Amino acid sequence: SNITILANRDNQLYISMPHYAKSGDGERKDICYPTTKEFRGELEANILLALENLQQTKQNKYLVGDAQDMELPFTVAVTPFEKENSNIRGLARIYIVDCFAVSNVSLIMGKNGLFxxxxxxxTNxxxxxxxxxxxxxxxxxxxxFRGKLNTLLTDAYEKAVAEVQEQIRGQEEGFMPAQDFPDMDLPTR
Incomplete structure (x- = not known):
């Protein structure tokens, strides 16, 4: 929701994805967005086609294309995150079919566990x-899909936390991960 249709100075319509203002510098960050130019064009064309059909039919809803029961492949990326006095435990991004991303997904520790x-x-x-x-x-x-997504995100969070803990253990034992030496010209065998 919250995709808006706007007109530019030449009265040409375009879409604006849901976004938030980045801390005071006037820059905006999209919350969900196409990740490829091709998909952005396809999405915008379909939204504008739906608007045109809504205006012609005077209906309040118009579906573009076939509603298919097909599962779209998706992946997730989770970053563990802890802040004092906050229930947020991780931040995540969802990638759908490698052409659309949803960011600002949070993993929160509630009374009944992680959600x-x-x-x-x-709202007002x-x-x-x-x-x-x-x-x-x-x-x-x-x-x-909600259940599948929640399971994938919480599993990815647990895996990311385990990786961070493993890195910390290695550093405490005096071992430095190899990726900490990217600029050193070390000989290899």
Whole structure:
């Protein structure tokens, strides 16, 4: 959600992906985005086609293409992250079919253990407990995919934590990983 359709100075339409302003420098970072020029063009063309069809049919929803029950391949990247007084344990990015990425995914330690929090934004609404309401920007649409994604992300987090702990143990024992010497011209056998 939150993909916007805008018009430039020449009144040509284009899409703007969900984003946030980077700390004060005016630069913006997309939260979910195409990773290839080809897919960006295809995505933009399909969104603008859907808009055109919505305007012609006066409907409130239009689907471009066939809704297929096909599983899209995806991978995840997780970075363990701990900050004092924070429940965030990791930050993740999801790559779908190597042409679309979803960033700002968090792994959070809650009362019932580790869980995945998809990118969201704060609304102007307040819930019944007088707390701010947040809305997801992108999210799994089926329980099956949500479960698969959560498992993959938490497993990747556990693996990344184990790798960091192994590096720390090696350094404590006086061993330095080989990647710490990239510029040294060491002889090889």
């Amino acid at each position: 995945v929090s998809m990118p969201s934004y704060k 609404q307040i819930d019944e407990n007088n707390r701010s309401v947040y809305r997801d920007i992108c999210f799994p649409v089926t329980a099956e």
